[in-house]
Amino acid sequence: MCLSSTITTLEGVRPIMRNIQQQKGANGNRWGVLVAGSNGYENYRHQADVCHAYQVLKKGGLKDENIIVFMYDDIANNTQNPKPGTIINKPNGPDVYKGVPKDYSGEHTNAKKFYAVLSGNRSAITGGTGKVVDSGPNDTIFIYYADHGAPGFVTMPVGENVFANDFIDVLKKKHAAKGYKKIVIYLEACESGSMFEGILTNNLNIYATTASNSTDPSFAAYCDNEYDTCLGDVFSVSWLEDSDKTDGRKETLKRQYERVRERTLHWDDGSSSEVMQYGDKMISNDFLVNYIGANPAINKNSKTNNAYFFDAPTIFVSQRDATILHLRHKIREKLFVYDFKLSIAPEGTSEKSEAEKRLLLEIAEREQVDNNIKRIVNLLFGEKSGSEVITNVRSAGQPLVDDWDCFKNYMKIYETHCGTLSTYGKKYSRTFANICNAGISEEQMIVASAKAC
Numbered sequence: 272m273c274l275s276s277t278i279t280t281l282e283g284v285r286p287i288m289r290n291i292q293q294q295k296g297a298n299g300n301r302w303g304v305l306v307a308g309s310n311g312y313e314n315y316r317h318q319a320d321v322c323h324a325y326q327v328l329k330k331g332g333l334k335d336e337n338i339i340v341f342m343y344d345d346i347a348n349n350t351q352n353p354k355p356g357t358i359i360n361k362p363n364g365p366d367v368y369k370g371v372p373k374d375y376s377g378e379h380t381n382a383k384k385f386y387a388v389l390s391g392n393r394s395a396i397t398g399g400t401g402k403v404v405d406s407g408p409n410d411t412i413f414i415y416y417a418d419h420g421a422p423g424f425v426t427m428p429v430g431e432n433v434f435a436n437d438f439i440d441v442l443k444k445k446h447a448a449k450g451y452k453k454i455v456i457y458l459e460a461c462e463s464g465s466m467f468e469g470i471l472t473n474n475l476n477i478y479a480t481t482a483s484n485s486t487d488p489s490f491a492a493y494c495d496n497e498y499d500t501c502l503g504d505v506f507s508v509s510w511l512e513d514s515d516k517t518d519g520r521k522e523t524l525k526r527q528y529e530r531v532r533e534r535t536l537h538w539d540d541g542s543s544s545e546v547m548q549y550g551d552k553m554i555s556n557d558f559l560v561n562y563i564g565a566n567p568a569i570n571k572n573s574k575t576n577n578a579y580f581f582d583a584p585t586i587f588v589s590q591r592d593a594t595i596l597h598l599r600h601k602i603r604e605k606l607f608v609y610d611f612k613l614s615i616a617p618e619g620t621s622e623k624s625e626a627e628k629r630l631l632l633e634i635a636e637r638e639q640v641d642n643n644i645k646r647i648v649n650l651l652f653g654e655k656s657g658s659e660v661i662t663n664v665r666s667a668g669q670p671l672v673d674d675w676d677c678f679k680n681y682m683k684i685y686e687t688h689c690g691t692l693s694t695y696g697k698k699y700s701r702t703f704a705n706i707c708n709a710g711i712s713e714e715q716m717i718v719a720s721a722k723a724c
Contacts, residue, residue, distance in 0.1 A: 299409030299452055301562060303328045303338040304388060308418025308460075310343035310380075310428040312351045313594045315358075315500045316491055318342045320417040320459065320507040322367040323360040327514045328413070331564020335372055339388055339402050343428040344376040353497055360503045360511065362496045375399040381430040386441045389414075391450060408449040413457075413562040417507055419591075420460025421697035422485065423671045423678060423704060435466040436675040446475045453478070453554055455524065455562045459507045461488040461591060461698070467549035469670035478554035480528050482506030482535070483544035485671070486664055488698075490535075490544055491588050499600040501588065506546060509534045519565030525555035591695050595633060602626045633695075640696040643689045646723035648702065651711055660705045672704035681706055681716050688717075689724035 305328075307321040321342055328338055347358050347368045358368035375384055379399040387395035391403045406412060416433075418425045424432040445451060456479040458466060463481035471479060482489035482504065491501035492508055503511075509531040517527070532546040548555065559565065588596050602623055648657035665671070672678045681703045686692060692699070706716065 299411060300337055300406065301333050301564065302404050302406050302410060302412045303333055303563070304404060304412065304414045305338065305340045305342075306385065306414075306416040306418070307342040307380075308416060308426050308428065308433070310345050312346060312349045313500055314419070315346050315498065316360075316493075316503050316507075317417040317419075317459075318344070318346045319358050319360040319367060319502055320504055320511065321415070322358050322371050323503075323508075323511045324415050324417075325371045326367050327511060327566075328563055329370070330566040330568070331514075331519060331560070332567075333564050336402070338372065339374050339404065340372050341375045341380050341385060341388075342371075342373060343380050344373050351499070359498075360508060361493050362502065364502075372400070374402050378429055380428045382427050382433045382437070383430070385427065385433060386437070389441050390445060404450075406451050409452050410450075411562055412451050412454045414454065415457045415459075417459040417504060419694045419697070420458075420463050420466070420489075421699075422462045422465045422701040423675075424697075424700065425458070425460045425463070425466065426694075426697075434675065434679065435470055435671070438466065439470050442475060442477060446477075452476065453557070453561075455554065456480070456550075457507075457510060458482065459489060459504050462486060462701075463489065464547045464549070465671050469668055471550045473551045475550065476554070477550045478524065478552065479549045480524075480531075481547045481549070484547050487544055488591055494588050494596055501596070505535050506531060506544065514559065514563060515566075516569070517559070518569050519559035519563060522559050523555065524557055524559060524562070527559060528555060591698060594694065595630065599626075599630065602630065633693075636693055637695050640689075640692070640699065643685075643723055644699045644702055647685070647719045648706070650719040650722060651706065651715060652709075660709070661699070661702050663705050664701070665708075671701065672707050674707050677707035677713075678704050680713065684713070684716050685720050688720040 303324075305321045305324050307317040309317045321340065325338060325340060329335070346352065347356055349355075352358075356368070357366040359365065360367050375388070376399070384396055384399065387393075388403045391405050393401060393403050396403065404412060416425060418427075420426070424434045426432050442454065445454075454475075454477040456477065458479065459482045460466075461483060462485055463483050464485035467479050467481065468485045471477060483506075490505045491503070492505045493502035494500070496502060510527060513522075513527055513530055528546065528548055535544050535546050644661065645657065648660045651657070652660055678700075682692070682700065685703065
């Protein structure tokens with residue numbers, strides 16, 4: 272055999288050998304942490320996404336003892352669910368709820384337990400199953416989080432938000448303790464890029480991909496159906512449906528990122544988000560099997576579906592507007608986008624009346640928080656500069672805020688004087704960050720909030 276032929280043969284063998292080595296994982300374990308950060312039937316999609324993710328990991332060969340699930344668990348048996356005891360992630364889809372371990376549900380779905388689970392700190396946990404990521408230096412960890420977000424944080428159903436700096440600090444400590452080989456994070460939330468931009472360095476062996484950049488919302492999908500709510504999220508169902516059809520022994524993280532990014536950017540009706548990647552991007556060359564497993568039922572020669580098409584017809588809506596869409600569905604009962612039929616709920620029904628009240632309250636609260644924020648920045652900076660404080664975005668690569676304690680404190684000051692920030696209201700978290708970055712004192716913030724509200 273000539274030298275050139277030998278080189279060509281070796282080049283063809285190397286990817287195969289790398290694949291085999293990754294599947295063996297140097298005798299390490301694969302861990303999965305799946306988090307639905309919301310509750311309430313209008314947020315059906317987040318728990319549906321997480322349940323679907325569990326099915327992907329389970330079929331991929333991960334053991335239940337190594338998969339930890341956070342979900343409030345108020346959807347499957349909700350009185351509004353037309354098919355009690357089940358959860359689906361697309362119209363006419365399979366039940367993804369069956370068999371899902373609810374390790375931390377109800378009051379146990381909080382940030383403290385999430386951090387303790389990631390840290391492997393059993394002593395910090397009471398309630399739930401007590402499962403933690405008891406990983407070692409040869410193990411990989413896959414973290415999937417589906418939720419509402421805002422600049423600088425994602426939420427939990429109970430208690431405090433999961434702030435970017437706290438989350439990264441937990442991961443840094445895990446890295447210093449040699450608690451993993453590599454971590455891959457998939458994050459579904461509005462402004463989810465802000466959880467990593469300027470914060471996640473490339474020397475922690477962590478690779479993260481997010482549903483949106485640090486300034487834009489992410490979008491819900493499969494929103495027109497008999498369930499009167501969105502069944503999934505665009506970024507999430509994109510990677511999940513891709514994983515359902517793709518051989519994880521052949522597809523890399525990078526290829527899945529590219530496919531998901533193409534899918535979420537494809538729409539020209541304003542309902543697209545920019546999928547981003549952060550951290551150690553070399554990890555994206557690894558095969559999916561090393562993190563989420565590989566379903567042996569998928570033919571090795573199978574081809575994935577067209578990147579642009581969803582498994583069922585869908586309309587999209589910003590995650591922050593999904594609640595309004597849910598309430599309008601309740602009022603109108605069913606909106607069939609594709610055949611343009613509109614069926615109105617019977618007049619005088621308690622369900623319709625309650626939905627109408629909630630919709631009017633939601634709209635009023637949005638107007639109120641818009642006005643509150645405008646008054647606060649005008650008091651602090653004057654009318655001319657105030658609007659710039661609301662809209663200002665720092666240069667790419669910079670973290671949202673320099674002083675995270677100030678950021679958290681000023682949000683609490685606002686809530687003390689003006690009321691709890693709703694999912695919609697939390698979009699103004701960047702304004703609080705900008706107020707901190709501008710050097711406004713705590714006393715000034717208290718006075719302005721008290722006057723404005």
